[in-house]
Amino acid sequence: MTTLTKITRGMQNGAETINDNFDALNEEVKTASDGAVKLSGDQTVAGKKTFSDDASFKNISVSGDINQRYATTSFEIGYGLSVTAKRVGSLVTITFRGSNTTQLGENAKPTEKIPAGYRPIEAESIDFLVTGRHLDTYYYFNPDGSISYNGEMVPVNSFFRGVRSYFTKDAWPTA
Numbered sequence: 001m002t003t004l005t006k007i008t009r010g011m012q013n014g015a016e017t018i019n020d021n022f023d024a025l026n027e028e029v030k031t032a033s034d035g036a037v038k039l040s041g042d043q044t045v046a047g048k049k050t051f052s053d054d055a056s057f058k059n060i061s062v063s064g065d066i067n068q069r070y071a072t073t074s075f076e077i078g079y080g081l082s083v084t085a086k087r088v089g090s091l092v093t094i095t096f097r098g099s100n101t102t103q104l105g106e107n108a109k110p111t112e113k114i115p116a117g118y119r120p121i122e123a124e125s126i127d128f129l130v131t132g133r134h135l136d137t138y139y140y141f142n143p144d145g146s147i148s149y150n151g152e153m154v155p156v157n158s159f160f161r162g163v164r165s166y167f168t169k170d171a172w173p174t175a
Helices: 014-035
Strands: 070-078 081-088 091-099 124-127 138-141 147-149 159-167
Touching (some): 124 159
Antiparallel strands (some): 070 081, 081 091, 124 138
């Protein structure tokens, strides 16, 4: 922290001393902000940030782009079906699009697994639609990566569609 010279009434070179104090403060602000979050301009900020609800934070607003890490993959969920998983931060979005190649039966336990980096925090019901049918259709995606199907029987070549999201605590996926 910059040391400022005390200004007293009638001191010699008071105006110059005030100017020197301002120069020193300006220089400190320039160099100190290199390691701080700036109020404007582009900047990458790493690490965990905690915002409290105390009075000094009441008027915070965010504008402009907020960029988060992004990853995507596709994986099999059994019966010739696969889904696309997109992860942004800790949010995973699953997209169903395609047809099953074998009949999907009630209480099925596919051997396929949800890849690390895309597993839910808790068991999640991942429902979808089958074109032209009104079925009770849903998978369970589990934190250990296992998948189960607890919905109704779905005939071969049924077209699946749907989008569902959940949160993950998984480490970031590795490719």
